Amino acid sequence: MISLPPSERDxxxxxxxxxxxxxxxxxxxxxxxxxxxxAQVHAWQxxxxxxxxxxxxxxxxxxNPDLDPALIxxxxxxxxxxxxxxxxxxxxxxxxxxxxxWQAREATQPPLLPMADAMQAFRLFAQDGIMPxxxxxxxxxxxxxxxxxxxxxxxxxxxxxxxxxxxxxxxLLTTEQGAAAMVLYQDAQGRRISFYIRPPGPENGFLxxxxxxxxxLQAQYxxxxxxxxxxxxxxxxxxxxxxxx
Amino acid sequence: xxxxxxxxxxxxxxxxxxAVSLTRNASSADDLxxxxxxxxxxxxxxxxxxxxxxxxxxxxxxxxxxxxxRRTRRYARMLEFFTGRDDAQPSVERTVIAQSxxxxxxxxxxxxxxxxxxxxxEGLSYKEVAEILEVPVGTVMxxxxxxxxxxxxxxxxxxxxxxxRRLK
Numbered sequence: 421m422i423s424l425p426p427s428e429r430d431x432x433x434x435x436x437x438x439x440x441x442x443x444x445x446x447x448x449x450x451x452x453x454x455x456x457x458x459a460q461v462h463a464w465q466x467x468x469x470x471x472x473x474x475x476x477x478x479x480x481x482x483x484n485p486d487l488d489p490a491l492i493x494x495x496x497x498x499x500x501x502x503x504x505x506x507x508x509x510x511x512x513x514x515x516x517x518x519x520x521x522w523q524a525r526e527a528t529q530p531p532l533l534p535m536a537d538a539m540q541a542f543r544l545f546a547q548d549g550i551m552p553x554x555x556x557x558x559x560x561x562x563x564x565x566x567x568x569x570x571x572x573x574x575x576x577x578x579x580x581x582x583x584x585x586x587x588x589x590x591x592l593l594t595t596e597q598g599a600a601a602m603v604l605y606q607d608a609q610g611r612r613i614s615f616y617i618r619p620p621g622p623e624n625g626f627l628x629x630x631x632x633x634x635x636x637l638q639a640q641y642x643x644x645x646x647x648x649x650x651x652x653x654x655x656x657x658x659x660x661x662x663x664x665x
Numbered sequence: 666x667x668x669x670x671x672x673x674x675x676x677x678x679x680x681x682x683x684a685v686s687l688t689r690n691a692s693s694a695d696d697l698x699x700x701x702x703x704x705x706x707x708x709x710x711x712x713x714x715x716x717x718x719x720x721x722x723x724x725x726x727x728x729x730x731x732x733x734x735r736r737t738r739r740y741a742r743m744l745e746f747f748t749g750r751d752d753a754q755p756s757v758e759r760t761v762i763a764q765s766x767x768x769x770x771x772x773x774x775x776x777x778x779x780x781x782x783x784x785x786x787e788g789l790s791y792k793e794v795a796e797i798l799e800v801p802v803g804t805v806m807x808x809x810x811x812x813x814x815x816x817x818x819x820x821x822x823x824x825x826x827x828x829x830r831r832l833k
Contacts, residue, residue, distance in 0.1 A: 429806045432813065436784050438791060467816050468785035470766035475786055478682035484695050487677055489670035492702050 424450050431457070435464045533634070534627050535641045537595060538616035538650035541602045542637060545591050546612045547654075553589035553604075563587040563603060570599055571617055574647050578615055580605055585613050597621055611657055616650040669709050672718050673702060679787065680722055686778050687730045689771065697733070701726040720789055724797040727779055734775070769819035777812035784809060 422430045422443045433439045434447050451458040485491070545553075555566045564577050567590065577587060585605035593600040600618035620626050626643035633639070633655050641650040680701060684694035704725050770778060776798075783789040783797070791809075795802045 428810055429803075432806060432810055433791075436791075436809075437788075463817060464813050467766060467813065467820060468781075471770060471781060471816075472786050474765065474767040474770075475682060475686065475782070478685055479678045481678065481681060481691075483677075484681075487681075487695060487698055487702060489667070489673040489702060489706065492699065493667065493670070493706055496703060496706060 422446060425454075425457075426450065431461055432464070435461060435468065534630065534632065535616065535639050535648070535650040535652075536634075537593075537600070537618065538602070538614070538641070538652050539634060539637045539639055541591070541593055541600075541616060542612075542614045542652040543635075545602060546604055546614055546652075554592050555590040557586075557588055563590060566590055567601060567603065567617070570601060571647060574617055574645050575649060577603060578651065580613065584608060585611075587615075593618075595619065595621070611654075613651060613653040613657075616652060617647050620646075620648050669706065673705065673722075676719055676722060677702075679719065680726060683723060683726060683779075683782055683787075684730070686770075686782055687727070687775060697726060697730055700729055704729070717789075717793060719787070720793040720797060723783065723787075723789070727797060731775070766816070766820055769816050772819050773812060773815055776808065777815060780805070780809050780812050781816065 422439070424446070426434075426447055430439070430443075430447065434444060439447065451461060555563070557563050567574070567577060570592065580586070584607040586607075587603050588606045590601060590603045593602060595618050597619040600616065602617075603615045605613045605615065620643065627641050627648050629640075629642040631638065631640040636655050637652055638655045639650045639652045641648065643649070677698065680698045681694060684697040684701075685691060688694045688697060701722060705722055708725075770781065773781070780794065783794050784791070789797075791802050791805050794809075795805045798805065800808075
């Protein structure tokens, strides 16, 4: 039984047809004698009615075939079959690994290309420019001094001023063998060349002097004083004169 | 033919309507319905066979919407952090006086829209709504009361700025 005067909750329950039949009748009698409350209840009823009417159209949308339950069920099954297939492949790989894993590893690893990391660094920092520099040459800063903090007795930075290139910024990088660094040179036209220095790799060790190009970049590389070095520049740019060390 | 599919098929129009009222965008609404159906189909076996399928589906859809909404907002904040600006425009719609009940409805917050749709349009019981929102029935009733008042005020244009009112 509701008590009179009705609480606001009772009024809402009345609007939402959630009162017991007996309570509903009691409330209706009471409302008839209280026109101000009845007006408010009527306004709520009207809002609900208008809302039902204006949202009614949303039920009449043209069907979307992607939402068909049978189709969705099929997609779910396909997906789980793929998961099983992946799991099966992994299982085969693991059992192969017991016997031939080591040889397989040797066979599948591509031979390391010299200074691939130097070229990758150039792409990331000089071409895409997505990371800030660790060190910028401004107002007489000394790039060589910065580099010497990390690499003892390494070869001096190449002097490329004859070709118009001066050092502008430096980045520290890591390799599996330890710290590496890239120094970026720029000329008046905004063209860029990098000098890259890293510890010798495990497989490639020290490098014979050489050069190679890949994916639009050219690299000269050599070893000395305990480190490997590379000079990287875009292939469409005249290469700096072969450096002498 | 699966028994659930028939029930789902019948309820799809209602799910789509609910999804549109949450997302305010037909195509993301259908994405929402699709992921709701996927979840319903995979979870059907675990569902306790009591209660209304419709209320169960509404609750899945509502949860999915809230999760997606949270992710989007986190993404927006991240974007703001990286680009240093806020892409979310101040909502013009909030200051506009509603011309119709539907416009007033669209200006309510997510939970108020869901509540009014469940109760006034779909006719779910307070108890079912309480289960969806995982709150007591009394809380549902007081939130519903607030949602109704808000809808009333927006429909009447009472939300119009008070300073304008005082000029009259």
